[in-house]
Amino acid sequence: MVSATQSAVSSAKVMQPSSLSADSVLNFARGDPTMYRAYWEKLGDRCTVVISGKDLMSYFSDAGNLCWFLMPELDRAIRRLHRAVGNAEVGEDRFIVVGTGSTQLFQAALYALTHTDKPDDEILPTSVVAAAPFYSSYPEETDFQRSKLYKWAGDAYSYEGEGAYIEVVTSPNNPDGAIREAVVNREGGKLIHDLAYYWPQYTPITRKADHDIMLFTFSKATGHAGTRIGWAIVKDKEIAMKMVKFMELSSIGVSKESQFRAAKILEVISEDCLNPEPNKVVNFFEYGQVVMSERWEKLREAVKASGAFSLPKYTQNFCIFTGKDTDSNPAFAWLKSKEGLNCDDLLREHKIVTRGGKNFGVCPSLTRISMLSPDEEFNLFVERLAAIKGSNSNGSTNY
Amino acid sequence: MVSATQSAVSSAKVMQPSSLSADSVLNFARGDPTMYRAYWEKLGDRCTVVISGKDLMSYFSDAGNLCWFLMPELDRAIRRLHRAVGNAEVGEDRFIVVGTGSTQLFQAALYALTHTDKPDDEILPTSVVAAAPFYSSYPEETDFQRSKLYKWAGDAYSYEGEGAYIEVVTSPNNPDGAIREAVVNREGGKLIHDLAYYWPQYTPITRKADHDIMLFTFSKATGHAGTRIGWAIVKDKEIAMKMVKFMELSSIGVSKESQFRAAKILEVISEDCLNPEPNKVVNFFEYGQVVMSERWEKLREAVKASGAFSLPKYTQNFCIFTGKDTDSNPAFAWLKSKEGLNCDDLLREHKIVTRGGKNFGVCPSLTRISMLSPDEEFNLFVERLAAIKGSNSNGSTNY
Structure with missing residues (x-):
């Protein structure tokens, strides 16, 4: 078995997030949740800690x-x-x-x-x-x-x-x-x-x-x-x-x-x-929910445009925190090749590094993709994904 | 074997450093180096770090x-x-x-x-x-x-x-x-x-x-x-x-x-x-050396006054950092009962908790005492130690 951590680390070395181009290798194997950074930036000094030498x-x-x-x-x-x-x-x-x-x-x-x-x-x-x-x-x-x-x-x-x-x-x-x-x-x-x-x-x-x-x-x-x-x-x-x-x-x-x-x-x-206040930013979870939901929508569109892949379908449930029916927007997408191809290999051909199904104890037609990458990388990823065409592209996108 | 960590932890629970009295149990079993706090306090903001929510x-x-x-x-x-x-x-x-x-x-x-x-x-x-x-x-x-x-x-x-x-x-x-x-x-x-x-x-x-x-x-x-x-x-x-x-x-x-x-x-x-400067405080190691050396002097005096214990003798050596012959002032004192008593037990009778020789693979006539406790505790410790009298108190304090 390929070491999951190792593959994530070694693939991280080839990625240069500051210089993304059409040629860049995108690492979606790891679940590095850096996309929440924008929210914490918005909060300014509210979460700042100051620690002196004697503390x-x-x-x-x-x-x-x-x-x-x-x-x-x-x-x-x-x-x-x-x-x-x-x-x-x-x-x-x-x-x-x-x-x-x-x-x-x-x-x-x-x-x-x-x-x-x-x-x-x-x-x-x-x-x-x-x-x-x-x-x-x-x-x-x-x-x-x-x-x-x-x-x-x-x-x-x-x-x-x-x-x-x-x-x-x-x-x-x-x-x-x-x-x-x-x-x-x-x-x-x-x-x-x-x-x-x-x-x-x-x-x-x-x-x-x-x-x-x-x-x-x-x-x-x-x-x-x-x-x-x-x-x-x-x-x-x-x-x-x-x-x-x-x-x-x-x-x-x-x-x-x-x-x-x-x-x-x-x-x-x-x-x-x-204690929400009207002039405060939304709470962290509301923010996270909006961002994750937007990403899942983009991903589902890309999967549909491609036709080569499918995604799990989640049912809505009543959320006691938000007080309304809510979708699941998982931190990872569990992508399947509809033609039963090795999904991780297929994506690597398009310079998208993921973590293949074998690491998770199942077959390689499935692969795991982090949904928590920075915006720029995520947008490039869905663009590339949409462009991958299967030999038979009229199936359902859910399984 | 008594778990060394456990004994340090459980004994820490009985110590109340803020309310030391003649009756207080003193914990010298652990090597918690809080005595350097005074130095870092002197340095004010020079070591302060500020970390915001997005970092x-x-x-x-x-x-x-x-x-x-x-x-x-x-x-x-x-x-x-x-x-x-x-x-x-x-x-x-x-x-x-x-x-x-x-x-x-x-x-x-x-x-x-x-x-x-x-x-x-x-x-x-x-x-x-x-x-x-x-x-x-x-x-x-x-x-x-x-x-x-x-x-x-x-x-x-x-x-x-x-x-x-x-x-x-x-x-x-x-x-x-x-x-x-x-x-x-x-x-x-x-x-x-x-x-x-x-x-x-x-x-x-x-x-x-x-x-x-x-x-x-x-x-x-x-x-x-x-x-x-x-x-x-x-x-x-x-x-x-x-x-x-x-x-x-x-x-x-x-x-x-x-x-x-x-x-x-x-x-x-x-x-x-x-880059030492005349108006700066002394560097950390010089400070540490002075403090440790003073403590060892106090300890040796107490051991001499007691007569019931001995300590290892260290030879001076040339220190390439200070550029002069320097004494050893270890972070722990390795105290021996001259009469071959269980040294840890003996000190516990005087409400001084140490870590006995058996934990270190040797006999119980030896025990380990942290030299890094806060000043107030250290001073009370040497006071109590000096008052412990052996049945034969005219031997050497070194072995």
Whole structure:
């Protein structure tokens, strides 16, 4: 399997966003959410943080808290935002664990769910599964340390192993935007819910998610990927403690500068959601929804003009955040070659780099395309896509 | 074994630095370097960073660099500082890999040195050793993931295993401040040099260190532990690439806010070292040296007054940074009970929490005491220490 991260990184090296031309290679393999930059620019100084040399020096943020490296202002900001959006249960009995992105927290959750004091030769590794198509980095993130505690066991739909397993439920799903539930549902199973994209700009918020371990990430929520802040909302105290232990051993906590800034930005978003004023800009999620919706419209037009591809169809749902029926506008487009061609290869011929279906555990006629690139790149992409003609171009654009 | 991190964390919870009294429990188990705060306060706005909502959004810092998430300004600042201090070789052919503290980089180095494409059942785990007394977190950091690639194998002095091994060389050593070299020296051995304390405030800089993998950390260099920035200087390109790969899989890079701030602070230090001006405050290392030297003097006086303890003796050496013969003033005191009592227990009876010898692979008559606590705590500590009387109090204070 091609390493998804590696292919994204190496392809990033060939792209020069500042000098786009008809010949430029466009990288849509990675989900770098830089398109939200325009919004944060509009907000001017409202989200600015100032940190002097003497600030944020100690390892400790809140020694009395179970998660001793979590800054109290970030804890508050996370809970307030979830309450404002209505997308996750964050009652006083839930524990927040902060991580260096949700990537680190995914590994902390695997550790917490499989930790044992047994000697090595008595350990049976727990199987880790996810329904295909699954996020392309799960297999490698699970296996790269060669842990005796857990191992990647592939597609949850075809999982037939005995004993302990962990199912990762990604909803909305990366790559295809589908709303997901657990599929194995056997005794002894444990669940990690990756809710990175369960925000109003991507999908209607239909209910307050309330699962054992829920992962969120600042990068997909607001676009600040470089900040590397993720958080887990955890029901069970023992599991939360083990996740904190993982974070201690893995990196002795999480950057305070990043926590401080994330807290500030999340507070501004919550404030604008809860206390809108006529002369303020729209809140971040409304903005995101408009931008994503425009992009999806352009993409669907290009797919129609081409005739060579199809896209998933999403049904409208009532969104409790916006208070109206709302479309899904996923962060990725899951594009299919109608003729069953290798879709990633086909697009690379047109200098569009995507992440092919095989990375996600499915066939190569599908490929994943980031919908979060800068405007200029996105517009060039849809232009090129529309110009790709299939040998049979009169089919439906949905499947 | 008591978890060193856990004991530091749980003991931190009982300390209330703002309300110290004769009854207060003093936590000297952890190495939280908050005592440098006074210096950074003196510098006023010179190290202040301002980050607006639109800044530092992308995952990528320098897509053309091997370490694609390393900010170019931090790369430059690290190299400039090492050149100013003379403590490590950072020629153009050396690779810098940034991490979430040197803790994460230690694990990245283990991964890079043992990575293989072999199937699980063909892997022989590489032994990881360090000469006792060794840093108390190495065993747990090595083993917590239960990797098939490597395993903790204890004291390097007594290591008799066959085949591949990794020796961690910590110099100056944590906990005892000793200058160290590799002790196993067998074919097939690989080395990780942990040089966290190889800075002029702790030890004379006697030569430019030049090893395969050298780890440094911002927290011990400048006192900014909460920033979670460490860096590795790596000779071999393949090893550097694997360490970068580890960082990608572990946390998709490192906080940009932290990198940005670390770059700023390291630049200010370098500038003050290279271009001193009469009306400027002394450079950070000179300040650190004075403070550490005063503390060691106070500690030695207290140990003498008590009579129940002894401390290691360090020889003066010519420091190429200061240009004169200089004492060692380690970040930790490695205190011994002259009567062979459990030193950690003895101090806990006097409400001084330390980290006992067993955590470092040696006997409990020794214990480690942080020399980096706030002034008020340090002063109360030496006062209490001086008052502890042994049954025989006329011996030497050095061993």
